[in-house]
Amino acid sequence: MSDVNALFEKAHEEVQQLPERPGNLTLLRLYALYKQATKGDVHGDKPGFTDIVGKYKYEAWAALKGTAQDAAKQQYVELVESLKSGDAS
Structure with a gap:
């Protein structure tokens, strides 16, 4: 397993x-x-207007389209580290 x-x-x-x-x-x-780190680019249909949470999740994932999985993993690690240190909320 690689470091990332x-x-x-x-x-x-x-x-x-x-x-x-x-x-x-x-x-x-x-x-x-x-x-993005585990599945790659978003796939499937965008949820309808009645599934507001699903729609926001889909849009957030779709915004990362084209991001390499290793890059997404690194960004995830950095975000978690900032949350642990209290720099992000």
Whole structure:
């Protein structure tokens, strides 16, 4: 396993143990980075207007289209580290 993969797995475990729940925009960013890192570019149909949360998740993930999976993993790790140190919310 490469270093970025190991750091990504560790960050994924650590994010679930944060002392404080991040804000909604940060949660969307974490979601989108995780999906891009694990699944690649967004696929499937965009949820309809009745699924507001699904629509926002889809749009956040779609905004990362073209981002390499390793780059998404690195950004995810950096975001989790900033949350742990209290620099982001």
